[in-house]
Amino acid sequence: MSFDRSIKIAPSILSADFADFGREIQAIEAQGADWVHVDVMDGHFVPNLTFGPPAVKAFRPHVKTFMDVHLMIAPVDPYIDAYAEAGADMITAHVEAGPHIHRTLQAIRATGKMAGVSLNPGTRAEAIADVLDLCDMVLVMTVNPGFGGQKFIHSGVEKTRRIRQMIGDRPIHIQIDGGVTPETAPLVAAAGADVLVAGSAVFKGGSVENPGAYGKNMRAIRMAAEGARKDAA
Ligand code: DX5
Numbered sequence: 347m348s349f350d351r352s353i354k355i356a357p358s359i360l361s362a363d364f365a366d367f368g369r370e371i372q373a374i375e376a377q378g379a380d381w382v383h384v385d386v387m388d389g390h391f392v393p394n395l396t397f398g399p400p401a402v403k404a405f406r407p408h409v410k411t412f413m414d415v416h417l418m419i420a421p422v423d424p425y426i427d428a429y430a431e432a433g434a435d436m437i438t439a440h441v442e443a444g445p446h447i448h449r450t451l452q453a454i455r456a457t458g459k460m461a462g463v464s465l466n467p468g469t470r471a472e473a474i475a476d477v478l479d480l481c482d483m484v485l486v487m488t489v490n491p492g493f494g495g496q497k498f499i500h501s502g503v504e505k506t507r508r509i510r511q512m513i514g515d516r517p518i519h520i521q522i523d524g525g526v527t528p529e530t531a532p533l534v535a536a537a538g539a540d541v542l543v544a545g546s547a548v549f550k551g552g553s554v555e556n557p558g559a560y561g562k563n564m565r566a567i568r569m570a571a572e573g574a575r576k577d578a579a
């Protein structure tokens with residue numbers, strides 16, 4: 347995949363119909379999703395449980411764009427190979443998930459997949475300064491991970507600006523996850539984010555029978571973000 351900083355919308359299938367993932371993925375892609383974001387939770391690192399490797403493997407044939415797997419699990423390292431084999435294109439691990447994020451990112455890269463590093467709202471930008479060269483993406487959490495539908499935490503905007511400066515001209519994406527809406531997307535886009543994850547704001551009002559609402563929701567987020575980029579330029 348060639349690198350660019352254009353705005354990309356990555357719907358989180360955490361807000362999809364859990365009985366119909368194949369058609370939900372097809373619907374969001376047909377309606378303009380750039381990536382598909384898969385939230386993996388372990389009931390330990392975060393207080394919720396979602397998808398093991400067999401579930402992610404079952405999503406894979408439906409994803410024609412890019413499968414972005416966000417691991418909210420601890421420990422991470424024992425599961426990297428399984429999620430790589432399940433077909434992730436990007437695997438993101440949390441800096442808070444263990445003492446050895448450097449080793450974890452090396453292990454992700456060793457699978458041939460792209461590697462992301464994520465920071466919770468309570469973690470400072472500097473925590474990832476020494477691993478940036480092992481990363482293809484930094485994920486700035488703008489909610490405490492675990493659930494969809496939470497309120498955007500505004501300190502993530504300044505953190506995004508700081509990380510954008512730290513990245514300089516390196517080909518590293520900045521992803522925002524949590525509470526992204528047409529109201530909050532412009533703030534992070536102007537600060538330097540390019541990949542916007544959104545769950546509730548994409549899936550609200552739509553269904554596989556009414557996928558047009560997904561398209562409308564994604565266009566609203568994209569337009570707001572692109573508008574803010576123009577204003578910032
Ligand atoms: C939170 C997850 C998010 C979440 C986003 O733990 O990582 O991807 O599903 O949901 P919204 O967009 O509803 O905040």
Ligand code: ZN
Nearest residue numbers: 385416523543
């Ligand atoms: Zn996520």
